[in-house]
Amino acid sequence: xxxxxxxxxxxxxxPPWKRRRPPAKARxxxxxxxxxxxxxxxxxxxxxxxxxxxxxxxxxxxxxxxxYAHVSNKEELLELLLDRVSGEVSLPEPDPARWRxxxxxxxxxxxxxxxxxxDIARVPLxxxxxxxxxxxxxxxxxxxxxxxGVPPQIAAWAVDRIYLYVNSDAYEGSIHVTKQRASGLEPAxxxxxxxxxxxxxxxxxxxxxxxxxVRHAPELMSGDGEDRFEFGLELLVRGLESYVRGxxxx
Amino acid sequence: xxxxxxxxxxxxxxPPWKRRRPPAKARxxxxxxxxxxxxxxxxxxxxxxxxxxxxxxxxxxxxxxxxYAHVSNKEELLELLLDRVSGEVSLPEPDPARWRxxxxxxxxxxxxxxxxxxDIARVPLxxxxxxxxxxxxxxxxxxxxxxxGVPPQIAAWAVDRIYLYVNSDAYEGSIHVTKQRASGLEPAxxxxxxxxxxxxxxxxxxxxxxxxxVRHAPELMSGDGEDRFEFGLELLVRGLESYVRGxxxx
DNA sequence: TTCTACGGACGAACAGCGTTCGTGTCAAGT
DNA sequence: ACTTGACACGAACGCTGTTCGTCCGTAGAA
Numbered sequence: 149x150x151x152x153x154x155x156x157x158x159x160x161x162x163p164p165w166k167r168r169r170p171p172a173k174a175r176x177x178x179x180x181x182x183x184x185x186x187x188x189x190x191x192x193x194x195x196x197x198x199x200x201x202x203x204x205x206x207x208x209x210x211x212x213x214x215x216y217a218h219v220s221n222k223e224e225l226l227e228l229l230l231d232r233v234s235g236e237v238s239l240p241e242p243d244p245a246r247w248r249x250x251x252x253x254x255x256x257x258x259x260x261x262x263x264x265x266x267d268i269a270r271v272p273l274x275x276x277x278x279x280x281x282x283x284x285x286x287x288x289x290x291x292x293x294x295x296x297g298v299p300p301q302i303a304a305w306a307v308d309r310i311y312l313y314v315n316s317d318a319y320e321g322s323i324h325v326t327k328q329r330a331s332g333l334e335p336a337x338x339x340x341x342x343x344x345x346x347x348x349x350x351x352x353x354x355x356x357x358x359x360x361x362v363r364h365a366p367e368l369m370s371g372d373g374e375d376r377f378e379f380g381l382e383l384l385v386r387g388l389e390s391y392v393r394g395x396x397x398x
Numbered sequence: 399x400x401x402x403x404x405x406x407x408x409x410x411x412x413p414p415w416k417r418r419r420p421p422a423k424a425r426x427x428x429x430x431x432x433x434x435x436x437x438x439x440x441x442x443x444x445x446x447x448x449x450x451x452x453x454x455x456x457x458x459x460x461x462x463x464x465x466y467a468h469v470s471n472k473e474e475l476l477e478l479l480l481d482r483v484s485g486e487v488s489l490p491e492p493d494p495a496r497w498r499x500x501x502x503x504x505x506x507x508x509x510x511x512x513x514x515x516x517d518i519a520r521v522p523l524x525x526x527x528x529x530x531x532x533x534x535x536x537x538x539x540x541x542x543x544x545x546x547g548v549p550p551q552i553a554a555w556a557v558d559r560i561y562l563y564v565n566s567d568a569y570e571g572s573i574h575v576t577k578q579r580a581s582g583l584e585p586a587x588x589x590x591x592x593x594x595x596x597x598x599x600x601x602x603x604x605x606x607x608x609x610x611x612v613r614h615a616p617e618l619m620s621g622d623g624e625d626r627f628e629f630g631l632e633l634l635v636r637g638l639e640s641y642v643r644g645x646x647x648x
Numbered sequence: 649t650t651c652t653a654c655g656g657a658c659g660a661a662c663a664g665c666g667t668t669c670g671t672g673t674c675a676a677g678t
Numbered sequence: 679a680c681t682t683g684a685c686a687c688g689a690a691c692g693c694t695g696t697t698c699g700t701c702c703g704t705a706g707a708a
Contacts, residue, residue, distance in 0.1 A: 273523070273566065273569060273570070274573060275573070276596075278599065283603070283608060283611065286608075286611055287607075287608045287609075287610055287611045290610045290611060290614065290618075291609075291610045294610055294614075300614050300617045301617045301620065302629075303614070303617070304614055304617035304618045304620070305617075305621065305625075305626055305629045305630075306633070307618070308618075308626060309626065309629065309630040309633060312563075312566055312567060312570065312630070313562075313563065313566075313630075315566075316523065316562055316563075316565070316566035317562060319523060320523065320562065323524060323525070346526075349528065353533070357537075358533060358536075358537045359537075360537055360540045360541045360544055361533065361536055361537045361540060364540065364544075364550050364553070364554055367550045367551045367553070367554035367555075368540075368554045368557070368558075370551065370554070371555065375555075376555055376558055376559065379552075379555045379559065380555075380559040380562070380563075382637065383556070383559060383633070383634050383637030383638065384633050384634070384637060385637070386636065386637035386640045387632065387633030387634060387635070387636035387637040388633065389640075390636045390639075390640070
């Protein structure tokens with residue numbers, strides 16, 4: 149049916165057995181940035197579990213094998229994804245007089261950015277971030293502490309501990325978001341149901357075996373995630389403060 | 399060859415096409431406890447990633463479907479596994495005079511038990527433990543804090559934060575163990591290699607863009623996991639102490 | 649201009665995962 | 679002796695990360 153010579157780019161209707169990629173071709177040239185972009189879109193839309201090599205590839209109109217030319221494995225993709233997100237964190241200029249507030253500001257900022265991107269907080273818990281933006285955060289947080297007069301060794305370890313705290317709390321928070329999303333309920337509905345279950349659980353305990361727990365069930369249940377995050381941060385900062393006052397001797 | 403009537407349980411050598419389960423039958427009756435036992439064995443031997451429904455079933459000489467009669471899904475199995483492990487934690491009797499030390503003792507105890515069982519610490523990070531042994535820990539830790547004069551609301555939140563800290567640090571630690579195990583190297587070899595990489599990374603940074611990081615690279619790298627865990631614990635306890643001293647007003 | 653290399657793209661496959669369905673079997677209750 | 683119901687479980691579904699070998703389009707060499 150089709151004549152042979154029409155020039156190489158003429159609109160030949162159908163030599164279909166050799167036409168390999170008609171639907172997905174003439175795309176963008178598939179770079180690492182593009183892959184991370186796509187992964188970020190999937191993350192925000194459907195959560196970290198949806199960020200699979202296959203899913204990202206599908207979103208780009210190709211197969212999973214194509215990604216491995218630009219990203220050595222999934223772990224690297226997640227590192228790149230985390231660092232992309234970390235770029236959204238804005239940081240203050242160190243001010244010696246306000247170091248306590250600034251430590252909290254940085255912590256809140258990181259927490260907020262992580263929480264804004266589904267359960268991305270699971271990633272830094274499974275590795276030590278070494279991307280350029282992670283370095284930027286490290287540098288600033290360390291700078292704030294040093295400016296505040298925290299001894300260098302204390303400040304260095306404190307950076308590590310504060311990171312661990314922020315990441316783990318953000319991860320814990322993201323679990324609830326994930327479960328709420330999976331349940332299909334409204335956030336308020338879900339939270340009410342969850343709190344109700346916990347309340348029932350605590351108050352139904354035998355008071356003789358768990359006296360403190362039953363007696364203080366209201367305190368154990370009071371406060372939302374934000375309150376508890378703030379409280380833990382306050383604990384850490386107060387602890388650090390004790391090293392500044394007595395900086396001369398331990 | 400085989401005669402027909404020998405009684406139903408006689409030793410018939412081979413009607414092989416209908417003999418369904420000759421290798422794996424006449425086993426233990428496959429209870430929930432037995433499943434958790436087996437999962438624990440796999441966990442200790444090969445890590446949490448090896449604890450799959452298929453693997454546990456295989457270890458019991460059966461298929462994965464058989465487990466679902468005793469355990470509703472993998473999440474429940476992991477909860478049971480965690481609570482089994484939590485039973486190994488031994489707890490002190492609250493002593494008002496030693497509350498700071500006791501908080502640390504409990505934290506260390508939990509940390510140690512979690513670390514003794516591969517990367518089981520990943521489990522409590524993904525859920526709120528509600529098993530009987532988790533309750534036992536809650537009750538005791540809360541009791542220690544209250545005995546020490548920590549205000550109830552502070553104590554209640556502190557339990558939550560201390561848990562989060564212990565779990566997340568134990569998890570972070572288990573990552574290194576897992577990677578070391580996967581690398582096939584000796585622990586010392588692996589650690590040396592890892593520290594060397596980090597050292598090289600820090601010292602190769604541009605000092606003008608990351609002055610604090612480069613200047614304090616030794617402090618950032620000093621201390622092993624145990625030192626850092628202890629330091630974070632000290633921060634938390636010092637923070638709590640500040641609430642005890644000024645218990646009257648905030 | 650023609651040929652040759654080379655690197656990116658990618659279809660297919662491998663081994664594993666959690667979970668469900670339908671069937672099979674055995675023991676206890678009627 | 680027969681029925682009932684709980685447990686056991688083979689097979690399958692749809693998913694995962696990763697690798698192999700092959701294809702193609704282009705850039706450089708002849």
